[in-house]
Amino acid sequence: MSAKKKQAAEVAEPVIVRQADFPVGIDVYPLDEERRGWADWYDRDVEPEFAALAEARVWLVRIFVSWKYFEPQVGQYDEEAAGRLDAIMDAARSHDLKVLVSLFADDRLAEMTDVPWGKRRDPRTDDYLIQREVSLAQRIVNRYRAEPVVWGWELANEAFCTGFTSEADLERWTATLRDAVREVDSEHPILLGVDPETLFRTTGVDPRAAIDLNEYAISHVTAPYRVYAAEGPVTSGPATYLDGFLLRAAARDLPVIVDGVGVQSLDFSLSEEAAAVRTSLYSALMNGASGVMVRRYRDLETEKREPYFRDPFEVLVGVADIEGEPKPSLGEIKRFARVVARIDRRRYQSAPECVGVLIPAERYESLPSLAGLYGPRACLQSYIGAKEAHLPVDVLREGDELGAYHALFVPSAMKLGATTWHEIASFVQGGGSIVVSYGGGDTDPAVREIFGVEFLGDHGVRRTVSCRVAQPGALGDLRSFDARLKLPHFALLGHGGATVVATDATGSPLLTVNQYGQGKAVFIATPIERALAQGDPWAAPLVVRDLLRTVYGSVARAAGAGPIVDCDTPEVEVAVFMGEEDDIVVVLNHAPEAVTATLSVERMVAGVADARGGQLTEVGGKVFGVPLSANGASALRLTYT
């Protein structure tokens, strides 16, 4: 088909307004003003809000049930509450919106789970209260189970789940509530609104088993987690990769919805808010999410007092101001929904990820082991390095199956399990490639065998990274340099058969590569990812970032896991959705400055068009440029000759 015919066919296609396969949703909270009380639960007409959301092509709204309002006395259900919920459902129906009902949520304002007759018993563990929760859940689900307006049921949100103190309690509560819902509704999906990484960070409770009892998983960046992993500006550096990283970490067997999109405090300008929302939305799309939920519709009108501080379950900032006037963020959602509507998941499939960043099991260790604190930060830096090399990267955990990957990165791990080393040995022998950076302490005997280096000891803290290239071209286009960056450890390595690719200033190996079986094993003598994370990720020496990116890119390419679409700008993330006749390429600029990214593909590109249905621009080559504004994103449809 010629380009012109294709363009004509594009015009003739009916415009899909909203994409049910990739719900774009938003949270509509019961209270929009801090001065209001729990009894004001949705005591307003949500019709105008839903009209604005429908106009912005939002498909899904999440609403929050107030147990306190529904059941003011034991077994006595409030008819007014039921009436208000009916009105919400009616409004959603009239605007063709779907509703996700959150049954037990805490927003730190509307006291939704704070039943006065509970007498301070814990609703998460007390058998009697759990039975009351079952009754309420079944009552609501039963009332709306046949309603097409309902999309699904959320058993609880993360704020509620932070009250759990053990995996067993969380799993038991989830199973009980899930079974209760399933008794009356066997169709609508059920989910538990917690992110496995952020909840574990906050509570020390690993929720993965509880999440796996449901049909969807959730990923979201909470304010405390952002402080922990990527404290800094939200429109540049690691913060812009955090959504994608957590999404990848949350994705196992269940589809994942990226939740809580948006900024967490009122400190940001409207343009910064819009840029942050745009970055999160596109990160979700590009990293395999099954939907997105934006943090809040309307800003919370806070009490006039300063300094203002709320225990942040960060529900302050919305996409409309306190008057309900749309902010630029709502426009971003609308534009994003238009892009999503054009990416039919039955027609286009994400390119497979064959590169993995491995989160070591030591991440789950508690203090005094610092591995649990250092680990996720180092893994985030590794993920960013792989993204900057434009590799199709995934995040996996120690113990996960390695067979799907061609290249693995193990960033700054202090230790791995014996079984893992065995699996890594098999992986490399079978043709996989691996990059491991030294994490401190003694190394496992497997290091000598796989990486061909003899560990002679830890040289300790260094203030400077020195790289002297000994084998140019062995691991990409490396350059010699000295850069100021504190290294917590440096492994002194003796000869064990590996090729020394680069050394430090004194000649001690910094980078080695060893052929092991069919695969390649690269050892970095210092925890470079941890050093980047523990230094200043927003001001990390570019040469060090470049070293990491070059090594990752070189190893992955040699293993056949290079990018499908390459790009000359590290800060620009690229994702490919492959179709039968054409592909959709989504690009996202993680930098707060405008850039023109040069993309290169292996096939001859006939033309490029805006995925939303713009004019086709003829290319006739394998390389083309894409101008991107600061934190800009673009979705392009590529046709080939």
Added chain:
Amino acid sequence: MTKRSSQVLMAEGLARTEQVTAAVEACYDALAVDDSEPVAHCLLAHLLLEGDFYDEAIAEATKAIELDPDCSPAYLALGLAYDRRGGMWDQSVLVWHELAEVVPDLVTAHVQLGEAFGAAQFEEEAIDSWKCALELDPKEPRAIYNLAIAALKREGMATALPGFRKAGELDPSQDDLFFALLGIKSVSDRPVDPAKVREDRSSRLGAAALAARADDLFVTAELVRMVLDEDPDDADALALAAFAYLKQEATNEAMACALRAIALKPDLATALYTLGVVYSRRAGLSKHAARVFIVFTRAASQHALAHVLLAESLLGLQRYGQAKKAYRVAIRLDPACVRARFGLAAVHLTEGLHAEADWEVRRAAYYDTRRQGSFWRLYDHYSEGGAS
């Protein structure tokens, strides 16, 4: 003296030598023996703070204060953890207020209190705190910069620039830059005796530079004069003479010497530096300063402060976009450069990027407080039995 267990003493030793992992384990060993030991919690808070694990540091510092409300190093760790974490300004204000009362001569407490007030939108109280810090130490750079930023927010760049200039002039690292260009890192212990200097150009210039480093400008002048007597067109000697004049506030003479040196050797970094600094201090010559510093940054591209000097001259010309680029280069080269952080914050404010500006100010505090090492001073005093 506060009694400390052997485990705490071990943890202390490890912490002082930056063996963080082992030190944390030793703290836990100490707490396993006696979890009511405030120094152990306090030390642990410090170690966790050093690792940027703020929530954990807050928890440990709070425990230490609960166990001993006079534990001043725990207040310091707690306040720093709140500030570095962000978003907890009201708690931060309370902690710094408390510490400023317990240790009234701790300048950092007043500076941090001011920043916490500022972040919480209490501008007047913030300014009072910074002024209080300057009463204790008139050269406290962060207090001066913060006052300049406050002036920028209220009245614009014209009012803020004198503050930035003043802080720049007080910055000792600017002299370090000049001497780094000459390859001199530290002040020599032994004074230079001109009579013992070998009678060749190289030895005289080297000795003159060492004398200048030690602020012995008479000896510098004498040695430079000897070199110039033999060769009046010695650019290096002229540049050193220019610097010596600059240190004595003789800007016309400094300018003349630097210009002559540049005429002889156009890319001589030391002369470019001196000329740029002279221009930047003279009203109406900012434009010339920027031009000189552009050339200077090429000659000294790996020195963060060179880019800061360029950025500051551009700031004076209201060329904010270019200033921003120069500040960013400086921060890439030295993330701990407080001067660049505050300058970049000022640029962000002119662009309306308040969150970015706040971040740079917080980052400046982060590096400055790490550099100061106040924790160990308070810790040692507390361990020796002093409440503060």
